[in-house]
Amino acid sequence: MSNLRNKIAHKIGNPKIFVYVVIWLIFLVLIGTIAQKDYGLYLVQQDYFYSWFKWFGFIPTPSVKFSVLVLFINLSCYFFRKGIWRINKIGITITHMGLILLLFGSGLTYIFSVEGNMLINENERSNYFENYYVKEFTVINTSDIEYDDYVIFDELFLERNNILSHHSFPFSIKVLDYYINCQPVRRLYEGEENFKGMAKNFYLQELDPLKEFEQNRPGLIYEILESNESNNGIYMIFMGQPVEQNLDVNDDNYQFKLRPVRTYLPFEIELVDFEKVMHPGTDVAKSYSSEVNLIEDGISRRILIEMNQPMRHYDYTFYQASFIEEGDKQTTVLATVKNYGRLFPYISSIIMAIGILFHIIIMLMQRTKKKTN
Numbered sequence: 001m002s003n004l005r006n007k008i009a010h011k012i013g014n015p016k017i018f019v020y021v022v023i024w025l026i027f028l029v030l031i032g033t034i035a036q037k038d039y040g041l042y043l044v045q046q047d048y049f050y051s052w053f054k055w056f057g058f059i060p061t062p063s064v065k066f067s068v069l070v071l072f073i074n075l076s077c078y079f080f081r082k083g084i085w086r087i088n089k090i091g092i093t094i095t096h097m098g099l100i101l102l103l104f105g106s107g108l109t110y111i112f113s114v115e116g117n118m119l120i121n122e123n124e125r126s127n128y129f130e131n132y133y134v135k136e137f138t139v140i141n142t143s144d145i146e147y148d149d150y151v152i153f154d155e156l157f158l159e160r161n162n163i164l165s166h167h168s169f170p171f172s173i174k175v176l177d178y179y180i181n182c183q184p185v186r187r188l189y190e191g192e193e194n195f196k197g198m199a200k201n202f203y204l205q206e207l208d209p210l211k212e213f214e215q216n217r218p219g220l221i222y223e224i225l226e227s228n229e230s231n232n233g234i235y236m237i238f239m240g241q242p243v244e245q246n247l248d249v250n251d252d253n254y255q256f257k258l259r260p261v262r263t264y265l266p267f268e269i270e271l272v273d274f275e276k277v278m279h280p281g282t283d284v285a286k287s288y289s290s291e292v293n294l295i296e297d298g299i300s301r302r303i304l305i306e307m308n309q310p311m312r313h314y315d316y317t318f319y320q321a322s323f324i325e326e327g328d329k330q331t332t333v334l335a336t337v338k339n340y341g342r343l344f345p346y347i348s349s350i351i352m353a354i355g356i357l358f359h360i361i362i363m364l365m366q367r368t369k370k371k372t373n
Helices: 002-012 015-049 064-080 090-112 344-372
Strands: 053-056 059-062 114-121 125-141 149-154 172-179 182-186 202-206 219-225 233-238 245-249 252-278 285-296 299-306 311-313 316-326 329-338
Touching: 002 064, 015 053, 015 064, 059 064, 064 090, 090 344, 114 252, 114 316, 172 202, 182 233, 202 233, 233 252, 252 316, 252 329, 285 311, 285 316, 285 329, 299 316
Parallel strands: none
Antiparallel strands: 053 059, 114 125, 114 329, 125 149, 125 252, 172 219, 182 202, 219 233, 245 252, 252 285, 285 299, 311 316, 316 329
C-alpha cells in the first residue's frame, strides 16, 4: 500500500505537470488581458479566473482557478517523496513550502476577500463599505422610531418568477425582471391600474452591460402579492432612484431599495477633514488626503489617510481612492479591502528566497568540495 501511494504521488507530483500548467496559466493571463479591452476587468475575471472551466467556443478548458488547484496538488505531492530533508534537497523543500503557502494564501483571498468603496461626508461617520459589483434588494420597516428593521435578499434571489417572502412583513414579492444594466424611460401614456409607484409613469429599458461593470445601473421589476387591493400591483426600482419607493401596510411603513452589498465593520470611521492639493493653474487635483477618527469601543484615534499611505486595521485596508464635491459638501472615497490572506505573499516570498538561497549555497559548497578533491 505504501509503495502504491508513493507511485501515485510520484505520478501526480511530476515536475512536467508543473511546467505545463504554468505555461497554460501564462497563456490564460495573456488572452484574458487582451479580452479586457472588449469585456472589461470584472467579466474577464469571472470567465477566465473564477470559473472552473473556460470555454473557447464549445471546447471546455481549465480556468485559472482549476489550474491553480492542480498546481497546489502537484506541489503537495512532493512531500510524499523520500529524502526531501537531506542536506542537498532541503533548499528545494523549503522553496516548495513557500510556493504552497503562496497558493494557499491566494485561495483564502479568493474565498474570503471583499472589496468596495466607503463614502464618508465631512463631519459624518460610516461603519460599512459597499461592494463594487454585487447588489442586494432590501425591504426596510421604518415604523419604529428607535430603529429600522432590515430584510435583505442577495442578488442571486432576483431571478425571474422567484417569490421573496419573510415572516417580518405581511406580503410577498414576485420578481418579474431583473436587469444588470438599465435606464428609466418615461411612458408616453400612463400605465394600467395594476402599475404602482414610479411604474405608472416610467418603465425600465434594459441596456447592454458596460465594460466598467461597477458603472452599471441595475433595475428590478416586481409585483406585490397578498397585500390589500391598493398595494397589490407591479412596481419598479433601480439603483440610485431619487424617489423612495414606500408601502403602507397595517400601519407599518416599508421602504424598498436596490443597492450595492454592504459589509459592516466592527468600528466606525469619522471624516474630520478632507484636503486636496491642486496642480498650479488647473482644476486637477495633484494629491488628496483624509484626516479621520477611527472609533472603536468608544475610543477615538486620529489617523491621516493619504494617496500612498493607506490605513490598516485588523484585516481591513483603506486606500485614499477619490473624492466627490457638491458645492461646499466634500465626500471622501476610500477603496476598502478585507483580505485574510494579505500577509501570505510576503511570508511565502521570504520562505522561497531562503530556500533558493540555501540551495545555491549548498550547490556552491558541493562544487567547491569536488574541485578541492
